[in-house]
Amino acid sequence: MGHKEDLLDGAKRCLYERGYARTTARDIVAASGTNLASIGYHFGSKDALLVTALMEAIDEWGDRLAQTLAAEGVPSGDPLTRLAAIWTRIIDSFDAHRPLWVAVFEALVQVGHSPELRRYLADAAQHGRERIVATFGDGDAAADPDRARTTGAFFQALLLGVMAQWLIDPDRAPSGHDLGAALRTLVASADAAQRVVEGDDA
Numbered sequence: 001m002g003h004k005e006d007l008l009d010g011a012k013r014c015l016y017e018r019g020y021a022r023t024t025a026r027d028i029v030a031a032s033g034t035n036l037a038s039i040g041y042h043f044g045s046k047d048a049l050l051v052t053a054l055m056e057a058i059d060e061w062g063d064r065l066a067q068t069l070a071a072e073g074v075p076s077g078d079p080l081t082r083l084a085a086i087w088t089r090i091i092d093s094f095d096a097h098r099p100l101w102v103a104v105f106e107a108l109v110q111v112g113h114s115p116e117l118r119r120y121l122a123d124a125a126q127h128g129r130e131r132i133v134a135t136f137g138d139g140d141a142a143a144d145p146d147r148a149r150t151t152g153a154f155f156q157a158l159l160l161g162v163m164a165q166w167l168i169d170p171d172r173a174p175s176g177h178d179l180g181a182a183l184r185t186l187v188a189s190a191d192a193a194q195r196v197v198e199g200d201d202a
Contacts, residue, residue: 006032011053015062016099019051020106051120054107055127057100065093069135080187084133084180090159091176094166101163129156130168 010032014023025046029036043049068089076082094101111118129152160178165173174182 001081003032003034003038006034007038007049008053008056010034011049011172012057015050015053015057015103019099020054020103021110030181045116046115046195048120051107051117052125054100055124058104058128059131061093061100062135063175065089066135068093080180080184081092082087082097084176086176087162087179088176091162091166091173094163098167101167105164105167129153132159134157 007028010028010030011023013029013031018027022048025036025039028034028046028049030038039046039049043052067084071177072089107117107121111121130148131152132155133152162174162179
């Protein structure tokens, strides 16, 4: 591997071991066996390197999740049952990757102090929206950029919200079943409201 790949591997190790906020450029150099100048040469800044490493780590988590979903399968039938099963797998994966999700929230906290970091994370968020649509297997959304953006943003908001609750209190955070039940209630309420509107218009 070259210095760029070594830096990314070292940065990912630091994210898991030290978190985002506590990782210094010297930590990454020590973990990667490179030098300080190589960070600037390959990535421009420590923040750019850490965000790139964070994106790679999340992608690797997504790859493992996709493999698990493919191997174990998810129930066929109505979309909400399938959705609940996928969320159960996602939530089950949180524990093994807790340091990664802590690092994600640490990075988010820093955006108020760094416009550069905000730009990096904005690009990373867009990538995440596209990726999560693929994970949920919404082929129609993936083929439609506007639908991919809105559907991906919804799932991303749900992911971050569930993750935050799980990090704070895993015993009382929502389960995949809870999310499926809540969405089923919301859909039923929306259908009932639509029937009322249609009845008024008749």
